[in-house]
Amino acid sequence: MGSTPSHETPQWRTALRAAFPHTIPVLTGYMFLGIAYGVLMNAKGYGPLWSVLMSAIAFGGSMQFVAISLLTVAFDPVQAFLLSCMVNARHLFYGLSMLEKYRGLGKARIPLIYILSDETFSLVSTVEPPENVDRRQFYLSISLLDYFYWVGGTALGGFLGDFISFDTTGLDFALTAPFVVLFLEQWKKKENRPAGAIGIGATVLCLLLFGADNLVIPAMAVIVAILLGGRKKLCT
Structure with missing residues (x-):
């Protein structure tokens, strides 16, 4: 049974x-x-x-x-x-x-x-x-x-x-190869491109401001802040 x-x-x-x-x-x-x-x-x-x-x-x-x-x-x-x-x-x-x-x-x-x-x-x-x-x-x-x-x-x-x-x-x-492949797969979908562009822009900005050794946390914080801000605007 x-x-x-x-x-x-x-x-x-x-x-x-x-x-x-x-x-x-x-x-x-x-x-x-x-x-x-x-x-x-x-x-x-x-x-x-x-x-x-x-x-x-x-x-x-x-x-x-x-x-x-x-x-x-x-x-x-x-x-x-x-x-x-x-x-x-x-x-x-x-x-x-x-x-x-x-x-x-x-x-x-x-x-x-x-x-x-x-x-x-x-x-x-x-x-x-x-x-x-x-x-x-x-x-x-x-x-x-x-x-x-x-x-x-x-x-x-x-x-x-x-x-x-x-x-x-x-x-x-x-180590870079899988990230490139997955990014390209995501980029094929038009609805994912704004998020991808935000990620690239935030990463480049933090690279210039904080350097290659310290960009991860600031970049993630900027990305999350932008995405959350955009979500709140869409919900209002």
Whole structure:
């Protein structure tokens, strides 16, 4: 009683099939990016186990690349904490904007919040599940697929690092690739272009005012202020 009939496809499998096509751009980006991270970790003396543990537990994306340098110098916990807050401050805004999206999903919100990344946020915030797909299973499928892409790419890069020897200078620039792809996908929709233009303008302004090392939090604050201000005007 209550079991799924043999002729019916389980909800999670249906959701997985519906979610996978949306994650293909993330798959291509995360695999190459994860490989790059694994190779860089190996080049610094940290084998596949350490790189996979970092990706599986920390799952910090850009912060993981920053952490490579932190692991190879004298440990400064205060600097590491402040730098982590600066690099990952954007997730505060991501989380706030996902409150309504994840409402009513029960315990699924815990893994959804834990493995939320830039690319996953971009997908989940714009893609709606098909009518025949459970909303919770759909969002979980997207998030878990992206998570395993990253961890899998890291593992592959960590193992390849033992057999490949080359100059890794500039390899961390691969971090930019997924953001470019996702931005272009968003730009194709006319209704998304004003938000994209606001993001570019705010980022350039804060880059000029605060410099490349301190622009993240001010840029996010300016973007949120503009979007909230525009929303209030539309509602009045």
